[in-house]
Amino acid sequence: MSTLRTALLNAALTVEEQKPWPRITVDADTWRQATLAVAAGNATLSGLWAEPGAVHMALLDDDDGSLMVLTLLASDGRFPSVGLTHPPAQRLERKIVDLYGLIPEGMPDDRRWLDHDRWGVRAPLGSSAPASADGATYPFLKAEGPPLHQIAVGPVHAGIIEPGHFRFSANGEIVVRLEERLGYVHKGIEGLLINTTLEAAAKVVARVSGDSTVAYSLAFARAAEAALGVAVPQRAVWLRALMAELERLANHLGDIGAICNDAAFALMLAHCGMLREEVLRATKIAFGHRLMMDCIVPGGIATDLHDAAPILALTMHIRQRFPRLVELYDNTASLQNRTVSTGRLLPELARRFGAGGPVGRASGRAFDARKAPGYPPYGDLDFKMIKREDGDVDARIWVRIDEVYESLELIEQIVDRLPAGPIAYPLAPALRERKVPQAGGLANEPRDSASEGLAMVEGFRGDILVWLRTDETGHVLRGTVRDPSVFHWPLLEAAIEGNIVADFPLCNKSFNCSYSGHDL
Amino acid sequence: MRRMLLEGLFRRPVTEGAPTIADAEIEALAERLGVAAKARLGRSLSIREVDAGSCNGCELEIHALNNSYYDVERFGLRFVASPRHADVLMVTGPVTANMREGLERTYAATPAPKWVVAIGDCAAGCGVFGKSYAVVGAVSNVIPVDLVIPGCPPEPIDMLKGLVGLIEASARG
Numbered sequence: 001m002s003t004l005r006t007a008l009l010n011a012a013l014t015v016e017e018q019k020p021w022p023r024i025t026v027d028a029d030t031w032r033q034a035t036l037a038v039a040a041g042n043a044t045l046s047g048l049w050a051e052p053g054a055v056h057m058a059l060l061d062d063d064d065g066s067l068m069v070l071t072l073l074a075s076d077g078r079f080p081s082v083g084l085t086h087p088p089a090q091r092l093e094r095k096i097v098d099l100y101g102l103i104p105e106g107m108p109d110d111r112r113w114l115d116h117d118r119w120g121v122r123a124p125l126g127s128s129a130p131a132s133a134d135g136a137t138y139p140f141l142k143a144e145g146p147p148l149h150q151i152a153v154g155p156v157h158a159g160i161i162e163p164g165h166f167r168f169s170a171n172g173e174i175v176v177r178l179e180e181r182l183g184y185v186h187k188g189i190e191g192l193l194i195n196t197t198l199e200a201a202a203k204v205v206a207r208v209s210g211d212s213t214v215a216y217s218l219a220f221a222r223a224a225e226a227a228l229g230v231a232v233p234q235r236a237v238w239l240r241a242l243m244a245e246l247e248r249l250a251n252h253l254g255d256i257g258a259i260c261n262d263a264a265f266a267l268m269l270a271h272c273g274m275l276r277e278e279v280l281r282a283t284k285i286a287f288g289h290r291l292m293m294d295c296i297v298p299g300g301i302a303t304d305l306h307d308a309a310p311i312l313a314l315t316m317h318i319r320q321r322f323p324r325l326v327e328l329y330d331n332t333a334s335l336q337n338r339t340v341s342t343g344r345l346l347p348e349l350a351r352r353f354g355a356g357g358p359v360g361r362a363s364g365r366a367f368d369a370r371k372a373p374g375y376p377p378y379g380d381l382d383f384k385m386i387k388r389e390d391g392d393v394d395a396r397i398w399v400r401i402d403e404v405y406e407s408l409e410l411i412e413q414i415v416d417r418l419p420a421g422p423i424a425y426p427l428a429p430a431l432r433e434r435k436v437p438q439a440g441g442l443a444n445e446p447r448d449s450a451s452e453g454l455a456m457v458e459g460f461r462g463d464i465l466v467w468l469r470t471d472e473t474g475h476v477l478r479g480t481v482r483d484p485s486v487f488h489w490p491l492l493e494a495a496i497e498g499n500i501v502a503d504f505p506l507c508n509k510s511f512n513c514s515y516s517g518h519d520l
Numbered sequence: 521m522r523r524m525l526l527e528g529l530f531r532r533p534v535t536e537g538a539p540t541i542a543d544a545e546i547e548a549l550a551e552r553l554g555v556a557a558k559a560r561l562g563r564s565l566s567i568r569e570v571d572a573g574s575c576n577g578c579e580l581e582i583h584a585l586n587n588s589y590y591d592v593e594r595f596g597l598r599f600v601a602s603p604r605h606a607d608v609l610m611v612t613g614p615v616t617a618n619m620r621e622g623l624e625r626t627y628a629a630t631p632a633p634k635w636v637v638a639i640g641d642c643a644a645g646c647g648v649f650g651k652s653y654a655v656v657g658a659v660s661n662v663i664p665v666d667l668v669i670p671g672c673p674p675e676p677i678d679m680l681k682g683l684v685g686l687i688e689a690s691a692r693g
């Protein structure tokens with residue numbers, strides 16, 4: 001991507017003050033060239049979002065993890081569609097249409113996505129025109145032929161699970177097409193990030209997807225700290241990573257059990273569920289909250305770790321019990337029979353969609369945001385990036401299994417080398433003394449004292465992207481978040497094709513996409 | 521596997537002791553649950569969980585109720601797949617505009633007598649999501665709520681207390 005980067009930088013009309021990666025404003029031609037480059041695989045599309053009068057596209061260099069944001073001013077309310085040449089952009093574009101009313105010219109799918117005709121307004125973050133709230137029927141894509149029948153599931157599902165609708169077209173037992181309809185838990189998070197305090201915004205972002213609350217808080221804090229140019233004490237940096245690995249550990253253990261349970265192997269769920277519970281109890285003792293919600297704040301962390309003994313006891317306990325569960329998984333032929341070769345996600349698709357986390361790494365995509373772009377303290381820690389090539393349910397289980405060991409390893413290293421010192425720097429004095437950068441930019445916002453931050457963090461599900469614009473006092477003007485699930489959901493549709501309907505829960509759980517993180 | 525199963529038979533159970541209940545909210549609830557509930561339900565309750573817009577944090581802790589530490593089935597609480605089999609709806613999340621009808625229809629599909637438990641700060645009062653075009657309100661703005669269990673998310677033990685209270689109240693009549 002480096003040649004692409006140079007070309008784009010040369011074509012930039014203006015370069016905005018955004019840390020730590022540049023955001024450049026380009027013309028429509030350069031925007032189009034960038035979409036073609038993304039479609040050709042020269043860069044990975046990592047985010048696509050809007051504000052009134054402009055669209056932004058985040059490009060990721062898979063090799064060094066560096067990011068770049070392109071901005072196109074859409075003063076006439078239109079911009080060249082990215083989804084036209086690069087399908088992973090389509091749902092993000094539909095979201096832009098629904099929330100801001102900007103029109104991607106040439107977009108292949110113009111059905112409403114998050115807007116179910118229930119809000120009573122159209123384009124709530126754009127023109128905000130009054131509209132009906134009666135609900136509209138959704139035209140599902142067709143799969144036709146004499147033997148085909150449809151199965152409709154959701155939005156309220158049979159288990160303890162988030163809501164969404166799945167429409168299967170099946171030929172007997174075989175799934176011919178799965179189409180998802182999501183958006184049911186859309187809470188208007190981007191709207192809640194407009195013109196608000198840093199504290200309020202941090203609380204909202206911590207609740208984008210509760211299972212990843214640590215990763216989201218970390219990404220938000222890093223974006224805010226980048227925008228405001230404030231530093232974080234070393235002890236906080238290390239404890240943040242400890243929290244992040246505990247969160248990954250808890251979720252991977254839960255997922256491994258839950259996937260096996262969906263293959264009717266309840267014993268794994270019972271044992272993994274116990275280990276997960278033990279992680280949450282240890283985090284409660286260590287940081288005062290089972291999920292560690294709001295424990296990471298801009299400037300540092302909210303609660304210090306006073307005694308690492310319960311955490312070390314936990315890792316020792318898991319090291320004793322977990323290998324036997326792995327052995328059980330590995331030696332149970334009836335279980336492997338369900339997971340091996342089921343729900344195969346092709347490496348080429350995983351790459352094209354920039355699939356993060358275990359879903360991508362189980363299909364050969366060697367990307368982990370802790371390695372590249374990387375963020376402290378991971379550069380000082382010793383851990384492996386786990387990768388498999390098979391792309392089936394089995395591979396996704398194995399990536400999680402191996403990552404459990406890596407997280408244990410990381411937790412022990414962190415506890416061992418934890419620096420002493422303060423856990424947070426107060427933000428206020430730093431902001432008063434900070435040199436205010438002069439940023440150019442959009443005419444419709446008070447921008448001369450604004451600064452922007454971008455952060456990418458590896459959650460248990462994959463890379464999370466947070467972008468933030470603040471004024472010099474730290475007041476949040478605007479922000480957006482992108483969950484890894486945005487790119488996983490369409491891949492689930494592809495992975496289930498040709499499998500039997502009864503394997504859908506298994507495939508679905510092995511992806512474990514967030515509904516809330518997708519719907520925002 | 522045989523070794524693990526055998527161990528499972530002989531190891532001490534990890535389950536928590538039953539929580540004691542002395543909550544004003546639950547006492548108040550007792551009045552609302554009639555003799556019909558006792559005749560109809562005895563001490564067993566079937567629960568249907570409905571996510572009306574949550575961040576999924578509450579779901580994680582509801583899930584935990586089924587792990588071996590809490591094991592709610594021993595209190596006669598079962599999570600069922602259909603509202604038609606349910607006595608109790610456990611509802612999470614601020615109710616989003618897009619889920620409102622789903623919640624109303626699930627409520628309508630649940631046979632009477634039925635109780636609604638709002639789980640978490642969002643279900644109780646929208647949490648941090650109140651000021652949004654996409655959120656219609658707390659659960660009680662959409663369907664009648666019998667019990668609120670606050671927290672973000674409430675811990676499994678808090679839910680256990682609330683639910684056991686609900687059963688005891690229904691048994692007392």
Ligand code: SF4
Pocket residue numbers: 207210573574575576577578612613614639640641642643647671672673674
């Ligand atoms: S109460 Fe907290 S955990 Fe529960 S849905 Fe709301 S934000 Fe998530």
